[in-house]
Amino acid sequence: MAPNLQLFSRTKQLEKQIDNFFDKLSESAVVYRLAVRVYLKEGVSEEFEERLVRVNKLETEADHLRRDIETQLYSNTLIPDSRGDVLGLIETVDQVMTLFEGSLWAFSIEKPDIPDAFRPGFKKLANMVVKAVDELGLGCRAFFRSPHDVPAYNHKVQLYEKEADILSTALKREIFDCDIDLSRKLHLREFVESIDSIADMAEDVADRLAIYSIKRTV
């Protein structure tokens, strides 16, 4: 029975690592939202830098987990029929975390000067993006345990992504309608787009997830 016991302990360990990986995604989303809030309130403060470091660390930890999961799936020839899909999913989710990190680095380095009038817009946009990512995380977890539930989460990801698009378009319109330098307008637009791109990425991953889950339920 020894090989079977070994199989189950290895399996439990891997299951835990996959769950941990998606924990990193949810945590990154929460910390990102807080970091943007702090920036809008007080700029690049100590608290903002702490949040940035936290997101950075989460992304690095997720990278290690991703490599570990990939190695185990292939070296132990686990889930042979869906490991390609699982790797695809984990790699693209990792890219979402990279976007969170990249966005905060941009705030830290470029320190965009956001006029007070636009701050609520930025806050709303960041919230909407984070909601999309939260639903994506739930969908990913469901993919592993109950693929039939994935469409419900994907539907919400799409909904929040659309909302984020509406918010970002409105914000960009406001930015370009107001009386500030063009260079500043362009700078702000870049930030709006970089935040919005996280929701776009979440939607792309959700689209992949939809196919993967169909394959699992057939």
Next chain:
Amino acid sequence: MDPLVIIFLTSGLFLGWALGANDAANVFGTAVGTKMVKFRTAAIICSVFVILGALISGAGASHTLGKLGAITALPGAFMTALAAAVAVFSMTKSGLPVSTSQAIVGAIIGWNIFSNNPTDSATLIKILTTWVLCPVLSAIVAVILLKTLKIIGKRVKLHMIMADAYTRIGLIFAGAFGAYSLGANNIANVVGVFIPAKPFPDIVAGSFVFSSTQQLFLMGGLAIAVGVFTYSKGVMMTVGGNLGRLSPTAAFVAVMAHSIVLFLFASRGLEAWLAGNGLPTIPLVPVSSSQAVVGAIVGISILQGTTGIRWMVLGKIIAGWVATPFVAGIICFIGLFFLQNVFGLAVL
């Protein structure tokens, strides 16, 4: 022991080898082909359980074959098994799916015709009905199993990785059961025709008796095991590849359905229990492992609403099933003629 006995037995052992080489793939093909189970593990489990199945439950289906035609002369039994083996080998070579059960029945009827021995029509009808029933029953069992697993899967919500571990264990269990059933049901094809000739004396050690039939079953089982080890890897990989569209769960269901059906047609215990309870019994007949698997896969495909059943391929498979007994029968008839008239051996 007469060395001629060993020579005559070689045709049965050749048939056993061919059975091991081909039919082990029905039991472990998908598991090995999809890398869910290592070939070495599969080969060891398959060999052990084929031999166990043959020794413990092999007598039931052998009895039916004996009723179809009791070949009492060893040269006759040799040619019957050889005709079946040649039919299996040549049809496999030409890419036609083939069943040792059908080949041996065809060969026995060939022997009956040659020896002017009337074929017991009741037994023949029982066997033919079973051949139609086997894939149909296998499809039904597969559908029930898959539906049950889907319901359980939705309720239990196992993590994909954990489900994978259970599927691996399930595939090994189903494979072991399948190998046992294969040994129990198909050993009759391999050495069944030699039983009436009683080529070995019984070995008695105290109260333990190792009968001639059991010795034949052991030899046949070993021949199947050699076939598994020496030749089945390639076939397993091909079967695994061909059935690639099946998920590991569906593969488990297909093997399980196949094993249950083979077991039903071999189990004397079940027959006695059904008869004891006044229920209709299941005939103990050697059925085709390949037909059981094909039936199960068709059942799964219908349940999943897959429109991907290639009717041309299915037609070819069925044509192979119909052709096999005729080919084996004709080869046997011609072979017996040569054995009797050219080599002067008593085949009756």
